[in-house]
Amino acid sequence: MSKIQTFSSFVKRLIIIIVGLLITLTLLFSLLAYFVPSVKELQDILLSSFGNPSLMLNYLDQKGLGLNSLFFKVVVFPGFTWAALIAAEIIWFERKFLAKMQMRVGPLYAGKIAGLLQPIADVIKLVFKEIIAPSSSDKWFFLSIPIIITSIAAALLAVLPVSEGWIIMRSDVSVLIIFALVGFVPIAVLLGGWASNSKYPFIGALRGLHQMIAFEIPMLISTLGVVLLTGTLDLVNIVYAQSNIWFILLMPIGAFVFFTCMIIELERIPFDLPEAESEIASGYLTEYTSMAFGNLQLGVYIRFYAMAGVFTTMFLGGWYGPQILPNGFEIANQVIWFTIKTLLVMILAIVLRGVNPRVRIDLLLRMGWSSLLILSFVNLFLVILILQTELSQIFGV
């Protein structure tokens, strides 16, 4: 086989592989169809419903894979694909937005309009790179970290109420579930830093641990404010409680504390000490290459979307919003409002990234343990004040 010299020969090789795969699979599949009955039945459905897709849909319904089945919710709509798509486009938007703020152009050539397909181009590039686990590192732990971090991020989506109907798992302790999952991430970061067994990732991992442990407490107390106000731990009920007033108006301090802690949890620029390039050469991510690194980035950005979603459900009134679409589409209207608010929260975090330098670890911890903690207690006091006096009737909570 000739060596790949130019880009065109690479694309040619790619197409040959894909076409080859398709042909072999269809051959194999049609062979299979003659022996396995259910597959044969599926093949008839395929041939007969070639005309109208509705036949296919209700076949899937029978099989439990239909539009409102759990499989569809987990895999497609409010679940992983939807979050991965948003995460990919947020990466594109962040690079384009920061570029515009910095007088430059940002991604341009991938995808005809303004580099829209840049994230997909990155994924393709990463997929073809070689995964290198350093020889001195503990190989299996090292390679399991990206999977762990991405799965934690995806698990967070389970309890996120995108709209009234569209929620994967409605449980009455969903706030606890979220904080249980968020608690896993520092352990995975430490494992990652420790497994790559080299000086800089280890310092990065220790810093990550310090940072994340220090900021769960103010975050918990600010959510305590919300839970006290609504009396439930179920995110959907919290959203119902905000039908006539959003909690951000009731407790701005709690929202500010939660937003800051969220950015610290996600290690965004003002607080991205674990991967501070100029000091410790991108901390615990240093040793990861190709799809391991790609997976980690995907996990980071899905967690970013999930935490922004939690912030909107708790403080910005989830899916409530004026009716834009004609009244036949309430559910779609709710989904649109939820997504707009989440994207706004993410854009604010991106603006903060463009505007601030990095904070030093002791300033971060001092700020966390002293100012944020006190602010969250003040917020708690205000919430109790609202509850006990007749203010709660006024706000209709």
Added chain:
Amino acid sequence: MVFIIKLLSSIISGMNQVFKRRMTFRYPDQRLFIEGDGYKYDPKTGIGINGYRGRHILYLEKCTGCSLCVMMCQGISQAIEMKNLPNKQITVNKKSMFPQIDYSKCVYCGFCVDACPFEALFETNEYELVSYDRESLLFTPEQLAIPPKKRPEPTVNLKYGDSDVYHG
């Protein structure tokens, strides 16, 4: 409280920049316009004439082959050597020796132009000298004699808006 005010002021100044025009221009489609036609030197008054110092241009009929430019460049980057062009018969240049410039070494300081007493060697504002191998960067006297072709059309230069700068 001062912390919040200062943070807001830096956010506002960051957001202002989002609505201004970009500084970068897309090089292969747009090219930077440089006016004038390069740096020249007038040996009589000993003063150079302002211009961009890019690729050299050699007027073969004026060059006497005195290799003063070679001696000057010897101490800087040894980029110029003399080359014999047998088919070129110039009255002033009996041995028909002409300078050839190796642009993988040249630092574009323009002292060879200052050293030439016969106004045979000037510089043009041609700056696009890229090649895949070093040999093609060695410009023979004939190549140096060809004046650079006009720059393809979409040329941009620095323009000043009221509070932003862009290449338009």
Added chain:
Amino acid sequence: MVETSNTESTLIEREQKLAADLKSRFGDVLEITIKSKRIKIKVKSERLLDIANYINNELGFDHSTSVSGVDYPNSKEFEVVYHLSTYGREDFRDIVIAFSTRISRDEPKTLSLINIWPSVEYSERETFEMFGIIFEGHPKLEKLLLPEDWNDIPPLRKDFKPPGR
């Protein structure tokens, strides 16, 4: 003997006063030439330290800008030149004293003035590795810029020919 350069003789009465003051104190060992804003003092090497102390404390030249070695192979000598300037004294800020001593070329040894002017630490180390002049009393006289495995003679000496010359 004080020679003054011919052109701006009117401008330099400050320098002349300084030179006269130095002459009166260390008359015999000094040889001073003056230019506007520049004084060159050649010193015989044995009274080096107390002249340097005098310049630093009384005249107020509190830091050294550079230490340079100069190689004179035909007269078999090295010259070590300390350039001194001042921040403390506003009126002398534009004067630079070049304080130089001559040492023999075969065994180049001189006293390090690091205790008087700490700012000469790296300059002296550089002059040591470039010329081979040993500064006695320098706490850490090692190579500064040259690579560790430099086994040739000190490069800035005149008899070191760079490759290709």
Added chain:
Amino acid sequence: MSKLSLSVGPQHPGSGHMRIILTLSGDYIIEAIPDPGYVHRGEEKLAEYRNYIQNIPHLERPVVLDATGAIFPYVLAVEDLMNIIVPERAQFIRVIMAELNRIISHLYYMAIYGIFMGHSTMFMWPVGDREVFIDLANTIAGQRVTYAFLVPGGVRNDMPEKVKEQADKACNYFEKRLIEYEHIFMNNPLFEKRTKGVGILPKQDAIRLGVVGPTLRASGIKSDVRKDDTYSIYNQLDFEIPVSNACDSWSRAWIHMEEMRQSMSIIKQCLKRIPTGPVKLNLKQIKVPPGESYSRVEAARGSLSYYLISDGGKVPYRVRIMTPSFRNLITIPYIMKGVMLADMPPTYWGIDYWPVEADR
């Protein structure tokens, strides 16, 4: 507390081509030993084998960001030895180019300071605005960064007419930008928290160690070679020297910002008062009589001085270059003591240390 020896190597994102050997206890630096020399080229030896004109391109190379500042003292030293007076217009053009170069170098300083703090916008803005002044220098000197524009006897070519209004536009634009820099960077609360009171160099240490440039003026000593040891036409121009007694990294950055404002006002003054006339003496042949001369100039990073000895021949006998970064190198062990590892890059870059210039 166990000691960890960490070498911030020649190829580390937090330092240039120079190594600093740090001994840490926990996160605090106890001792920092600089180890320069990775990009030493032996400029002083090269200068002894080239004549006075051929020396100009390569003597500019180490101080690549401030090429006019690098070659200005060399040209002054040669003219001092040859006892020639440069025409008035050439002096003005030299000062304009020197001040332009100061702004270009300070902008690069602010950019790298920003990226060392993790502030990517503060990297892009100065680098973008630097293009404005590089374009201005390009119209004057014909080259973007390394100009080889100053020669013994004057300046190589005259300044075209359109530079006047282009410079006015550039300066008006840039004054507005400096205010934006202050909002997003200098007065950014997180930046202040990280740099105020970090990397302290007290006043007596600054004098004792012979520090130069903005680092000296940030430690409370109002000394600038343009005012103290005036050369060229700086005595005819009026400008102040920013000083701050805070002695910390923040004030070093603040001094760079103020100096950019002063440089712009100098450029405006020069453009208003520039006379007409020749820009270069017609020296057929550079003949330097034997003798020695020491000249210094306030380059962008501090006082840069040349000690030139000539024995009357075509090539200089000895050229001693003393660059500001080499003079500031001695402060690294002092200001890094007690600083945290995370603050090592800003303090290292605060003294505007350029490894190529220090190694020569």
